[in-house]
Every structure is written in structure tokens, then in C-alpha cells.
Amino acid sequence: MARSESELILVAGGAGFIGSHLVARLLDEGREVLCLDNLQTARPSNLRLLQGRPGFRFVEHDIVLPLPETVTAQAHRITRVYNLACAASPPQYQADPEHTMLTNVVGTHHLLRLAEKAGARFLLTSTSEVYGDPEVHPQREDYRGWTSCIGPRSCYDEGKRAAEALTFDYARMDRAEIRVARIFNTYGPQMHPDDGRVVSNLICQALSDRPITIYGDGSQTRSFCYVSDMVDGLIRLMEAEDPALRQQPVNLGNPVELTVRDLADRVVEMTGTRNQVVYLPLPQDDPRRRRPDIGRAAELLGWTPVVTLEEGLQKTCAWFADELAMDREVLAAE
Amino acid sequence: MARSESELILVAGGAGFIGSHLVARLLDEGREVLCLDNLQTARPSNLRLLQGRPGFRFVEHDIVLPLPETVTAQAHRITRVYNLACAASPPQYQADPEHTMLTNVVGTHHLLRLAEKAGARFLLTSTSEVYGDPEVHPQREDYRGWTSCIGPRSCYDEGKRAAEALTFDYARMDRAEIRVARIFNTYGPQMHPDDGRVVSNLICQALSDRPITIYGDGSQTRSFCYVSDMVDGLIRLMEAEDPALRQQPVNLGNPVELTVRDLADRVVEMTGTRNQVVYLPLPQDDPRRRRPDIGRAAELLGWTPVVTLEEGLQKTCAWFADELAMDREVLAAE
Numbered sequence: 001m002a003r004s005e006s007e008l009i010l011v012a013g014g015a016g017f018i019g020s021h022l023v024a025r026l027l028d029e030g031r032e033v034l035c036l037d038n039l040q041t042a043r044p045s046n047l048r049l050l051q052g053r054p055g056f057r058f059v060e061h062d063i064v065l066p067l068p069e070t071v072t073a074q075a076h077r078i079t080r081v082y083n084l085a086c087a088a089s090p091p092q093y094q095a096d097p098e099h100t101m102l103t104n105v106v107g108t109h110h111l112l113r114l115a116e117k118a119g120a121r122f123l124l125t126s127t128s129e130v131y132g133d134p135e136v137h138p139q140r141e142d143y144r145g146w147t148s149c150i151g152p153r154s155c156y157d158e159g160k161r162a163a164e165a166l167t168f169d170y171a172r173m174d175r176a177e178i179r180v181a182r183i184f185n186t187y188g189p190q191m192h193p194d195d196g197r198v199v200s201n202l203i204c205q206a207l208s209d210r211p212i213t214i215y216g217d218g219s220q221t222r223s224f225c226y227v228s229d230m231v232d233g234l235i236r237l238m239e240a241e242d243p244a245l246r247q248q249p250v251n252l253g254n255p256v257e258l259t260v261r262d263l264a265d266r267v268v269e270m271t272g273t274r275n276q277v278v279y280l281p282l283p284q285d286d287p288r289r290r291r292p293d294i295g296r297a298a299e300l301l302g303w304t305p306v307v308t309l310e311e312g313l314q315k316t317c318a319w320f321a322d323e324l325a326m327d328r329e330v331l332a333a334e
Numbered sequence: 335m336a337r338s339e340s341e342l343i344l345v346a347g348g349a350g351f352i353g354s355h356l357v358a359r360l361l362d363e364g365r366e367v368l369c370l371d372n373l374q375t376a377r378p379s380n381l382r383l384l385q386g387r388p389g390f391r392f393v394e395h396d397i398v399l400p401l402p403e404t405v406t407a408q409a410h411r412i413t414r415v416y417n418l419a420c421a422a423s424p425p426q427y428q429a430d431p432e433h434t435m436l437t438n439v440v441g442t443h444h445l446l447r448l449a450e451k452a453g454a455r456f457l458l459t460s461t462s463e464v465y466g467d468p469e470v471h472p473q474r475e476d477y478r479g480w481t482s483c484i485g486p487r488s489c490y491d492e493g494k495r496a497a498e499a500l501t502f503d504y505a506r507m508d509r510a511e512i513r514v515a516r517i518f519n520t521y522g523p524q525m526h527p528d529d530g531r532v533v534s535n536l537i538c539q540a541l542s543d544r545p546i547t548i549y550g551d552g553s554q555t556r557s558f559c560y561v562s563d564m565v566d567g568l569i570r571l572m573e574a575e576d577p578a579l580r581q582q583p584v585n586l587g588n589p590v591e592l593t594v595r596d597l598a599d600r601v602v603e604m605t606g607t608r609n610q611v612v613y614l615p616l617p618q619d620d621p622r623r624r625r626p627d628i629g630r631a632a633e634l635l636g637w638t639p640v641v642t643l644e645e646g647l648q649k650t651c652a653w654f655a656d657e658l659a660m661d662r663e664v665l666a667a668e
Contacts, residue, residue, distance in 0.1 A: 165488035
């Protein structure tokens with residue numbers, strides 16, 4: 001698609017893991033992208049991959065604060081607003097729970113108001129965490145979830161639920177055209193090596209000399225979506241026209257479920273590590289099972305993931321191996 | 335208790351139904367009270383009952399906005415912050431769902447920061463609505479609830495859940511001493527006659543010539559707490575010292591459960607109305623059953639309601655009869 005000077009896509013959180021892949025893909029398609037990020041959890045190297053690319057512009061900004069003039073002055077050109085801004089792993093979002101809650105509620109509110117002013121379509125990346133520790137399996141979008149609103153995960157889980165509520169209210173009031181994705185576990189290159197998420201944890205441990213850590217007995221399950229599939233789903237959701245999408249969130253994730261123990265075994269086999277496996281206590285409110293029902297995405301977006309776990313893990317391991325090698329070179333040179 | 339010039343109690347939402355009773359009670363006890371209210375749903379007559387009383391000061395302010403200098407300048411004197419600010423009946427809180435969400439999250443945030451700055455104890459009035467349409471009965475505080483985060487009640491339900499999350503995070507971070515009450519249906523004099531809540535609806539209909547309206551078949555249950563009991567519970571909760579209260583919400587409500595149909599029958603009998611009874615469709619996501627388990631309040635606060643439904647309804651009917659008579663006098667004089 002040719003780049004149009006008149007259309008601009010805003011991506012909040014565009015320097016984060018999924019955000020940077022989304023921005024790269026939009027630039028590949030010839031789009032002009034305005035990336036907002038507070039660089040709280042973003043990797044500077046993700047941003048360096050984007051900077052200098054034609055059509056890319058970066059504004060360092062925390063969406064908890066009112067949007068800066070540099071952004072609002074562009075409102076007339078903005079046709080799409082993607083909100084991917086929020087620390088997403090428990091150690092990161094629990095480090096400043098007040099900020100996590102405000103990012104989800106106040107930040108989403110600022111972006112919704114921008115979308116309203118711009119007449120742009122707004123997409124919220126919500127999360128499978130709105131299902132909490134689910135009592136039904138797999139999780140369909142009409143399942144209301146089982147979250148604690150008083151526990152240490154609540155700043156994120158309840159923050160995202162509140163963000164969804166606000167977003168659907170904007171649609172009910174006809175103030176913005178909206179889309180809501182509930183993102184399940186996603187992995188791939190450009191993940192933060194230290195964000196405490198299971199795939200990056202296991203791979204980085206296997207590729208270094210640290211023990212492989214498994215929380216609980218490893219029998220809890222997860223479903224892992226490769227990042228290119230996730231980005232494809234997000235763009236399809238944003239561009240799909242079915243009116244049902246104004247009232248309904250859509251699960252995006254890979255329905256292939258495996259235990260954390262199985263995942264660890266695969267990583268161990270793929271990397272050939274001989275590191276010790278260590279079992280640690282399960283964190284409070286850690287969900288036991290997680291698998292998306294993606295029937296709605298298949299029906300309304302024509303989307304299903306296509307990258308196998310084998311293929312995705314290999315790409316991710318290869319990328320982390322390169323990253324760690326570069327880190328070692330940098331350390332050796334210092 | 336003698337009024338101390340050095341101690342000030344802030345009550346946000348102090349011109350509302352429960353708020354005005356709370357303020358009156360605190361003034362009765364000789365306290366000095368700073369009442370904040372945006373007068374969005376407050377009855378002016380509630381405020382007139384308080385104005386001029388020794389120790390009472392009113393500031394018209396919407397807590398969605400940063401607290402005014404007139405309030406922050408008093409921080410050094412503030413020892414208690416009660417947050418009762420939010421429209422509480424579905425027609426009222428759904429009229430501006432964006433404002434409802436922001437009142438709960440941003441408003442609570444502003445008051446928590448004030449409490450932190452002041453070193454004051456903060457009490458959030460949360461709600462039985464955090465239990466949604468409950469699957470367990472009666473509702474204990476450890477029940478996580480069954481709320482929709484995408485429906486028309488979500489601005490209130492999810493807003494309150496988010497406000498609880500933020501409040502307990504302030505306690506986890508040791509930034510404020512906190513208390514959280516989950517208030518069940520409350521009734522009594524000074525209710526808004528047109529707020530769409532079942533007790534005021536039924537009484538006002540019975541005392542005028544309008545049909546008695548019942549939503550659904552009237553088999554849904556509620557539990558109604560008389561307002562003096564509620565105020566007593568709130569003050570006990572604020573002043574109780576058990577450390578468990580920093581981590582746990584407390585249900586406040588009357589565990590005597592009856593169907594809406596039963597309630598209507600009692601009001602009809604008490605008022606002697608011959609008005610027709612009309613059945614209307616049940617609103618979306620209306621809870622089927624609601625009854626608090628108040629074991630925690632009994633144990634930690636030594637609190638149980640003492641006003642019977644018979645006594646409370648009689649007082650409430652008498653008050654509404656006076657109000658409606660005054661309204662008719664005013665109309666006749668115009």
C-alpha cells in the first residue's frame with residue numbers, strides 16, 4: 001500500500017515487545033506511524049530497529065499524562081489508534097501498581113478522547129488476565145472471569161477490565177469506533193530477557209549458566225502465540241468491519257495448550273542445555289490453566305495462528321542466542 | 335466528644351444520601367467535617383440540613399479534578415478521609431458512564447494521595463455490585479464476583495473493583511492506612527425520590543397516583559439496610575484497629591433477605607395504596623439475588639444492624655410522605 005501523507009497511525013506502547021513488531025509491520029505496509037512510548041519497559045534496541053525507517057516518528061510520552069501538543073496537533077491525520085501501552089509481566093506491572101492502574105484507565109481515556117476528536121478507530125489491547133484464574137476451559141469471550149480485585153495482580157487485571165468497560169462505553173455513546181483484543185501469552189524475538197515471562201525466562205536460563213526455574217510443579221498450562229501471528233490478528237481486528245466488533249471483545253492467542261513443564265522440556269531439548277531444573281513456589285493468584293477459544297476471531301476476522309510452537313521457539317531461541325552473544329561481546333570489550 | 339480545632343474529617347460525597355447521614359452523625363459527635371460534593375446527584379435539601387451546623391464546611395468540587403487549594407491547604411489537619419462520592423443507582427451512573435469510571439478511579443486516586451500526604455486514614459465505600467450477579471449465596475468477602483466488564487453496568491461495577499484494587503495497593507505500598515466497605519442496598523430518609531432505586535421507587539409510587547412498578551417477576555431478592563445502621567458500620571470500620579482490615583474489604587448490609595415482590599407488598603400494606611401493580615422487563619445484568627454475609631463485620635467491628643425492616647420502612651414512608659406534601663404545597667403556592 002502506498003504511503004499517504006494524509007493518514008497517520010498512532011501506536012501507544014510501540015517500542016514494547018508486541019508494539020515494535022506491530023509498528024514494523026505497519027511500516028512494511030507503507031503506513032506512516034506515530035509511536036508513543038514512555039520507555040518504562042521498552043527495550044531501547046527495539047526502538048533502534050525502527051528509528052530512521054521512512055514513515056516512522058517517535059514521541060517519548062507517558063499516556064497517564066495528557067497527550068502533548070505534538071500529538072494532538074496531528075489529530076486531523078490520525079485514522080487509527082492502537083493502545084498497547086502497559087507493562088505486561090507481573091514483576092514489571094507490580095513494581096508500580098498505581099502507575100499500572102492509571103496507565104490502563106487514565107491512559108486509555110486520553111487515547112479514547114484523541115480517537116473521538118480525530119474520528120479515528122481505537123483498538124485496546126486487553127488481556128487474557130481479565131479471565132483471572134478461569135473456572136471454564138478453554139476461555140470464550142462471554143466468560144466473565146474469576147479475578148481478585150484486592151490482590152497483587154489486580155492493578156493489571158482490574159485495570160484492563162476497567163479499560164474495556166470505558167472502551168465499550170465510548171462505543172455505546174457513539175463517541176468512537178472501537179475494537180478490543182484479549183491477548184493471550186505471546187512470545188518471539190524482541191521480548192525483554194528479564195521481564196519474568198515464562199518463555200523468555202526459560203530460554204535465557206537455558207542459553208546462560210543459570211538454573212531453569214519452574215514455578216509450582218509446572219503442571220499449570222499456557223498457550224503461546226508467536227508474535228507475527230499476534231500482529232496479524234491485531235491488524236485484522238482493527239480493519240475488520242463487522243458491527244458486532246463494537247460490542248464484543250475478541251480473543252487472540254494460540255489454542256495449542258501445553259504445561260509449563262512441557263515447555264521447559266522443549267526448550268531444554270532445543271538448546272541442549274544441561275542446566276539444573278529448579279522448582280520455585282507458585283506466585284499468588286497465578287492462573288492454573290489458560291487457553292483461548294478463538295472461534296470468534298476465526299469467524300469475524302478469518303484469523304488463526306499459523307506458526308507452530310516448534311518453529312516459533314526455534315526463531316526465538318536463535319534471536320536470544322544472538323542477543324546474549326552481543327551482550328557478551330559488549331561486556332568483553334568494556 | 336469535644337470538637338478539636340486540630341482534627342478535620344473529609345467526607346467526599348457528603349451531600350449524597352448516605353454521605354449526608356454520615357456527616358450529620360459526625361457533627362453530632364462534635365467532629366469538624368469538610369464536605370466535598372459535586373452536587374451531581376445530591377439533593378440540595380440534604381445539604382441545607384447540614385449548612386450552618388457548627389463544625390460543618392462545604393466545598394463544591396468534583397473529585398475527578400485535582401483537589402482544590404482550599405482542601406489541600408487543610409491536609410495537615412485531616413485525619414480521616416471518607417470516599418462516598420459516586421452516583422450509585424443505575425439510571426444515574428449510566429447517564430455519564432465515562433464520568434462514573436473516572437470518579438471511581440481518578441477520584442479515589444486523588445483522595446488516596448491526599449490521605450497519604452495528610453497521614454490520614456482512608457475509607458473507600460465500595461459496593462455489593464463488585465459481586466455482580468453472584469453465583470454463591472450469601473456473598474462473603476472472599477467471593478470474587480461475577481461481573482461483566484463490557485456491559486452497561488460495568489462503568490460502576492468495574493470502576494469500584496478498580497478503586498478497591500488501587501486502595502489495597504496503597505496499603506501494600508504502606509502509603510496509606512486504608513479501609514474498604516462493600517455496601518449493600520441501603521434505604522432511609524433523604525434518599526433521592528427519582529434515583530430509580532427500588533425502595534424509593536415503590537414508596538414514592540405508593541404515596542402518589544403512579545402505578546407500582548416491579549421489574550421482572552419480582553422474585554429477585556435484595557437485602558435492605560437502614561441508613562443509621564449503615565452509618566454506624568462505616569464509622570466503626572473507619573475507627574477499628576484490626577490489622578486485617580488493611581488487606582480485607584468488609585461487607586456492610588442487612589442480611590435479612592426478601593423478594594422485591596415481598597417488599598412491594600409491605601409498602602402497599604403500610605401505605606394503604608390501591609395503585610395498580612405493573613410488571614416491567616428486567617434490566618440487563620440485573621442481579622437475581624443479593625445478601626451479605628456479615629460475619630467479618632460482626633467479628634472485626636462488633637457490628638450488626640439493629641433497625642428492623644418494619645421500623646425502617648415506616649420511618650422512610652413517613653419521611654417521603656412529608657416530602658411529597660411539601661412538594662405539593664410548593665406547587666400549589668406557585
